[in-house]
Amino acid sequence: MHGCMGKQAIEWLASAATDPQRCKEEWDQGTGPALLQAGRFWDVLSVPEYLGLCALDLLSRNRRGIPAPTLVDCAAQRIGFFLPPGPVSERIRPGVRHAGRGAWVAVPPPGRVAGRLEWLIPPDGTGTLHDPGMVELALSEADGTLAVLASTSRQQGERYR
Template sequence: MSDLIWTRGVEWLAAAAPDPKECKREWDRGDGVALLAAGRFWDVLTVPDQLGLFTLDLLWRPSLPVPGPTLMDTAAHRVGFFLPPDPDSRWIGAGLRHAGKGSWVAVPPPYRSARFLEWLIPPDGTGALHAPATLELALRQANGTLSVLEPLCGQ
């Protein structure tokens, strides 16, 4: 990615912090992770990593727009999809966690990983997010694939 895209991604993410300047300083020193408020510019839907990675693979299709920002927590074994904020959304399913207004999300800068957090698709600063309906369809398809594979793999 170009420096301009990184810069725009940093500015876009940091805007969700109570103090964007302090957020950027925190990314540049210390452990490189900032707590950002969900629900204003974006919500985050996290799912178990295997489901999330299958889903993300399904979203990378030429017929679909480029997927939105996607974050992986390797310690918690979860993948987070950044969605438009929606206080009325009701994501229901085993292992689904929705972070909206009133929630905080630990986020590394878009230009590098920090601790156990890494961007699978970093924000580009345009404000592009995952489309909820497209994400839901991909999650359903990925879940169906996993339910078929689990008995075959002995899990």
């Protein structure tokens, strides 16, 4: 984690900790992820990995969103989109979890893997977050694409029986 952006990203993320200095020290020592409080600077929308990767691809390929912090939990097979804090009524669907005010999120230091957690897109330190509307649109589109693929796969399977 060298350079100005890395330092800014660390400062930005650590500011969500109850003790930012201790959080940065733990990250420097490589002791793993820190538990950071959601709902103050950001919320996290956690989705199944296949849905999240498809949505992230749509966001980047179609330039619907600017790159914003996105985590992957390799063990749980989930993708976490960092969004502005706020209501989630439209964002929740089956398999989607929202971590907002009162929730704690395990977060690795920017640019490093911490156990099963790693950044697909690390924070840049400016506070840039995913646009909730763009993420919702991408998730809906990804959900539709995956449903078509599943249906086509089932039909192909039936043909070969």
